[in-house]
Amino acid sequence: MGSKSAPPTVAETPPSEVESRIDRLTPEAARSGAFRAAVEDLFATHFPRVFRIVNRLSGEPDLAADVAQEAFVSLYERGSLPDTPVAWVITVALNRFRNRAAKQSRRMRLLTTERAAAVLSDPPPSPAQAVAGDEARDRVRAALARLPERECRMLLLCAEGYRYRDIAAALNINEASVGTLLARAKRAFRDAYGDHADAS
Numbered sequence: 001m002g003s004k005s006a007p008p009t010v011a012e013t014p015p016s017e018v019e020s021r022i023d024r025l026t027p028e029a030a031r032s033g034a035f036r037a038a039v040e041d042l043f044a045t046h047f048p049r050v051f052r053i054v055n056r057l058s059g060e061p062d063l064a065a066d067v068a069q070e071a072f073v074s075l076y077e078r079g080s081l082p083d084t085p086v087a088w089v090i091t092v093a094l095n096r097f098r099n100r101a102a103k104q105s106r107r108m109r110l111l112t113t114e115r116a117a118a119v120l121s122d123p124p125p126s127p128a129q130a131v132a133g134d135e136a137r138d139r140v141r142a143a144l145a146r147l148p149e150r151e152c153r154m155l156l157l158c159a160e161g162y163r164y165r166d167i168a169a170a171l172n173i174n175e176a177s178v179g180t181l182l183a184r185a186k187r188a189f190r191d192a193y194g195d196h197a198d199a200s
Helices: 017-023 032-058 061-078 085-098 113-120 127-145 147-159 165-173 177-200
Strands: none
Touching: 032 085, 032 113, 032 127, 032 147, 061 085, 085 165, 127 147, 127 177, 147 165, 147 177, 165 177
16 A cells, blocks of 8 residues: 555646736737737637646647647637637647547638747756656656536646636536536546555
């Protein structure tokens, strides 16, 4: 029996200035250059977060980058901002990931090689850090895989700092229920994470 390790904490972050700016955007402004600027701001702020969510689900960085890019391209092609643009992008990305095997979408490139490297790259870890990081990611992914899909996605969205409003809209649940459901999901994750530690 191995000792139980504390699972990673899940914390929320306050709404960003970009989200506030998008929330205030009028339909008339959305049809002008302000729409493009808002999409670019949304992309700059949320692409890394959406990428990490899909990457944690798939364990395939190339697939995660494609799915995240396609979600933002879809928003731009939509031509106007939805009521909750952040939740809309998350929902599209998750749906595309879920349907990826059945639907081979045309790959659309929003990032140049240089921008992709700037957004996604991290300093190279030491060999010891790489091994420890791989083990931790495997344990977290194994624990998440044991949860129902909604609870798994809720935890990933919360871990990326999304607000209850965005989580509720992305998962099509009542905002008033998010706190209770999230607490239940955290308990289930801790149990699954601990069971995995005991089994290792």
